[in-house]
Amino acid sequence: MSATIDSPSDIASLSKAAREKLDAHTYEMVQWHFHDSTGSPFWLQKKREYSFDPLKEVKCFDDLKKFPLFEDDWLRGGPVRRWMPQGLADKPAYIFETGGTTGIPKSRLVFEDHWIDYEVFSHTLPEKYFPMGSNWLMLGPSGPRRLRLAVEHLCQYRGGICFCVDLDPRWVVKLIKKGWMEHLEAYKTHCIDQALTILSANHDVKCMFTTPKLLEALCSALEKQGKSFKDTGITGIFSGGTEFTPQFTRFCVEEYFGGPPEESGIFMTPTYGNTLMGLACSKPVSAADGYKISYYAPQPRAVVEVVDFDDHTRIVNYGESGRVKLYTLTRELFIPGFLERDEGEREQPFDTYPWDGVSGVKPFRGIAAQTTVGVY
Amino acid sequence: MLNIPVIRWGKPYDSLDKDTIKHFVTGEPIAQVSQSNRGLIERDMRFAHKAREILRQFTIDDIIGRIKKAADLYESATLPIGDGQQTPEDFAKQQSSSTGLPEHMCRMNMPKNSFVLRNMDKILESLTRGLPLDILTRGYGSESRGVTVSYQAQAPVLSAVLPSNSPGVHTLWLPAIPLQLGLVLKPGPQEPWTPLRVFSAFTAAGLPAEVWGIYPGGPDAGAAVLGSASRAMIFGGTATVEQYKGNPRVQAHGPGFSKILIGDDMVDEWEKHIDLMAESIFINSGRGCINCSGIWASRHTKEIAAALAKRLGPVEVKPPDDPTAGLAAFTVHGQAKAVWGLIETELKEAGVTDMTGEFGPRLVELERCAYLRPVIAHCEAPENAIAKKEYMFPFSTVVKCPQADMLAKIGPTLVGTIISKDEQFIRHCVDATHIDRLNVGPIPTTRLNWLQPHEGNIIDFLYRNRALQTA
Numbered sequence: 017m018s019a020t021i022d023s024p025s026d027i028a029s030l031s032k033a034a035r036e037k038l039d040a041h042t043y044e045m046v047q048w049h050f051h052d053s054t055g056s057p058f059w060l061q062k063k064r065e066y067s068f069d070p071l072k073e074v075k076c077f078d079d080l081k082k083f084p085l086f087e088d089d090w091l092r093g094g095p096v097r098r099w100m101p102q103g104l105a106d107k108p109a110y111i112f113e114t115g116g117t118t119g120i121p122k123s124r125l126v127f128e129d130h131w132i133d134y135e136v137f138s139h140t141l142p143e144k145y146f147p148m149g150s151n152w153l154m155l156g157p158s159g160p161r162r163l164r165l166a167v168e169h170l171c172q173y174r175g176g177i178c179f180c181v182d183l184d185p186r187w188v189v190k191l192i193k194k195g196w197m198e199h200l201e202a203y204k205t206h207c208i209d210q211a212l213t214i215l216s217a218n219h220d221v222k223c224m225f226t227t228p229k230l231l232e233a234l235c236s237a238l239e240k241q242g243k244s245f246k247d248t249g250i251t252g253i254f255s256g257g258t259e260f261t262p263q264f265t266r267f268c269v270e271e272y273f274g275g276p277p278e279e280s281g282i283f284m285t286p287t288y289g290n291t292l293m294g295l296a297c298s299k300p301v302s303a304a305d306g307y308k309i310s311y312y313a314p315q316p317r318a319v320v321e322v323v324d325f326d327d328h329t330r331i332v333n334y335g336e337s338g339r340v341k342l343y344t345l346t347r348e349l350f351i352p353g354f355l356e357r358d359e360g361e362r363e364q365p366f367d368t369y370p371w372d373g374v375s376g377v378k379p380f381r382g383i384a385a386q387t388t389v390g391v392y
Numbered sequence: 393m394l395n396i397p398v399i400r401w402g403k404p405y406d407s408l409d410k411d412t413i414k415h416f417v418t419g420e421p422i423a424q425v426s427q428s429n430r431g432l433i434e435r436d437m438r439f440a441h442k443a444r445e446i447l448r449q450f451t452i453d454d455i456i457g458r459i460k461k462a463a464d465l466y467e468s469a470t471l472p473i474g475d476g477q478q479t480p481e482d483f484a485k486q487q488s489s490s491t492g493l494p495e496h497m498c499r500m501n502m503p504k505n506s507f508v509l510r511n512m513d514k515i516l517e518s519l520t521r522g523l524p525l526d527i528l529t530r531g532y533g534s535e536s537r538g539v540t541v542s543y544q545a546q547a548p549v550l551s552a553v554l555p556s557n558s559p560g561v562h563t564l565w566l567p568a569i570p571l572q573l574g575l576v577l578k579p580g581p582q583e584p585w586t587p588l589r590v591f592s593a594f595t596a597a598g599l600p601a602e603v604w605g606i607y608p609g610g611p612d613a614g615a616a617v618l619g620s621a622s623r624a625m626i627f628g629g630t631a632t633v634e635q636y637k638g639n640p641r642v643q644a645h646g647p648g649f650s651k652i653l654i655g656d657d658m659v660d661e662w663e664k665h666i667d668l669m670a671e672s673i674f675i676n677s678g679r680g681c682i683n684c685s686g687i688w689a690s691r692h693t694k695e696i697a698a699a700l701a702k703r704l705g706p707v708e709v710k711p712p713d714d715p716t717a718g719l720a721a722f723t724v725h726g727q728a729k730a731v732w733g734l735i736e737t738e739l740k741e742a743g744v745t746d747m748t749g750e751f752g753p754r755l756v757e758l759e760r761c762a763y764l765r766p767v768i769a770h771c772e773a774p775e776n777a778i779a780k781k782e783y784m785f786p787f788s789t790v791v792k793c794p795q796a797d798m799l800a801k802i803g804p805t806l807v808g809t810i811i812s813k814d815e816q817f818i819r820h821c822v823d824a825t826h827i828d829r830l831n832v833g834p835i836p837t838t839r840l841n842w843l844q845p846h847e848g849n850i851i852d853f854l855y856r857n858r859a860l861q862t863a
Contacts, residue, residue: 195635201619232431239438263409264429271435307408 030370039076041316046074049350054103083352091122099125112162114291117189129348133294134170145283146252149175150222155211157185162291167225181210223252228259235272256287262307293318312369319343322362394423396474402601415489416723416761428609433616443574443603444548452525462597463509471592488712490582492721508563518843532860542860547622549574553614555627556580558679574603578617647782648681648806650837654689655812656795672837677720678786684837685782687790697747697770697790704766705751721761728762743772774801807837
């Protein structure tokens, strides 16, 4: 889309078109998930419990409000095939898990969504800093996580080869809960050592995924060696999470990278997402804008709303705080509204993403104290 | 509203991440405090060695002279704080507004810090047992008896993760700069005031700002301050103390469980000491680790508890600007209610008597804060669970226990006041390694002599006395 479109009427017309596309996509997905020939056993069972017929009564996105909230606890335990849409039954499936430090993790059945989401995201990356064909470092969680395979696919989709580390976030959470902070530091060092080894091995790595905590640890380790991040040769960083704050971004740009991308040659882009939704991209972040980070969901495959803390059916006004509510509308997964563990402020549409966004994302105040965030 | 920056080796840094301190009664914003991220602290710590290099350009005597001037400035001057100016009266109001302590207590606590600053020469002389202080600067030297001694600094800076609840703790880190070590402080979220005012007073007195790092922030900032330090202090609960037990890099300060033990030879005269007991429990709203949380005696315990309850039980909640206010507010939402829930359960145990219940409800919840009025509980035996507890308000148990069993059952005790003239009992108390500070005779647990070490000698923590020979 053109970056020159910025007048209110242009945005309004783009938003209208995006909304029409979302309505049509919603109808198509509901037909898929609730039709006996294509839907999953889970949603077909739910259909029998509802007092309305999704096939007849859900015709647009707003009609999704007829569904009760999705409860992520439904994803704990099996049989996992109850989530398999019959229309995809012949495809090889992956299981991606979230949580699981203690007890049964939440599992999401995936076929190709993680590829598609990251291919869509790939087109938002600036070629100058994320050169096609370059190798990547995945400095993030390994194991039964969507992120590990998704980042590797992103790298492959862009013609590169992805180097990975071993990082078990469940062990990290256990260390934190036990208060074994020295072990935690040792484990972090173990992960950073793996990254430093890869980066020192002449693999010509130019791009990486990592988290704010690990990026800080990597930069700190490099500086202890008398080097800077620039010495790694990495020019493009894709990161994410609620700890990716404006202050963190500014600190990295000013102190670790040595200036904004045009001076340092290093570009970092934040993202927001999870195993259920996919990947929300950020509006370009700049010093002029106070390093403000605003995320926009990959509509129509996923939608983000910012809703009233006490009434999830009411979207707050622009600039107001509220809880993040997610919708996932792909052939593989149907989530007609899920209250995330995060809150933020509602953001205006703009030309690249002519739909609502969310900024200032942080752990939801109602559960922040009980949540261990940003463990890797 | 004040804007308080991070202090990075003396230079202000305005973070994009800010925490707003609000008045605990009115909710009015008092200050916006810049928050530090972990990497920022770790990055700055690469230059920690410079702090000691800078301070070693001064003699310790010169530093002490300037600190005496800083003591006056701290107590009386209008000083720059963040983007504003702060009078001593502003300081008391601001500290009260965020910590919940009554304003007059904040005012009363200021001279404690300035006393320590003003008497730094005497304190260092006492703590070093008269060591010529240039030995600390040079690393070695000759004592008056002609023996070569060496004291080696174990870190270029003293780091500290400070609490929000008790302004009294600040005296513990004040000797660092005269000992020629820089300071890296992570203030408590509700109490940035004292570190900032001390920093401002030191700078105004001509000491270099470049030896200071003040890093407000969340738990990650605390972890970074501790993780990158060779010598650090942390203040927390029992779990924190346990976590750092045996770690030579970290001096953990936790609950005090301070007590008064009354010997059999004096217990029949308990009424003479009731003022001392009440003061030990009540002063500074019972917030400090040196406040008494247990009075142990073999008899008359019910009468002692009843007398203390009669004295303290009726104390009412008063506004923070009332000069007669004796109670501090709990400013963290839900904390007072949770503490009271624990106490209520403990009071139900067989053998425990709630002595203050008859003086009205203890938990007082207001719109934005809550208070706990004094609680005195009587325990028939040391085994009652509440006998081993300490809370952040005027709270004490009175425990019935034979004198012969006391030392075996009191548990860790930061300050132990022994009211007895029984030489054998006193000798056993002197030998008891689980009593940190010992007061022999009727001295309130809260009355400290600053010329003596508190929770370990800071000289031993920051310096290593090692062998050094010259030819």
